[in-house]
Amino acid sequence: MSYKKKGTRTIKPGRKREKWTDILPRYLTFISHMRPILRETRRIMIELDADLLFDTEILDKIRQEEEKRNIRKVRALSEFSAMYRSN
Known part of the structure; x- marks a missing residue:
């Protein structure tokens, strides 16, 4: 009788798992x-x-003082955060 070792991680069919070198x-x-x-x-905080x-x-x-900062920089940071939330 042979036993097949089952993998610990499952991925969706047809989806290739990324390597750490792709994610880094x-x-x-x-x-x-x-x-x-x-x-x-x-x-x-300090x-x-x-x-x-x-x-x-x-x-x-x-918080109100920080919200008065340059809107372009704040918008860029929020877009960046949204990009990582969607992945």
Whole structure:
């Protein structure tokens, strides 16, 4: 009696599974776009006192200030995020 080892991952029929070498450039691009956003978030969090991080009024003021930034840059970042959400 022979036993066939079943694979742990299943994919849809007719769909070729991507290799890590195909996916890596997309992840590197994603990381390079996320770094400035995370850097700004880190800066805001470090500058605030720990108690102020729980104050929603302060956080709303900071959010409003950030929303006043250059609309082209914000639009580009939102389009980039949408691209990765759809994949």
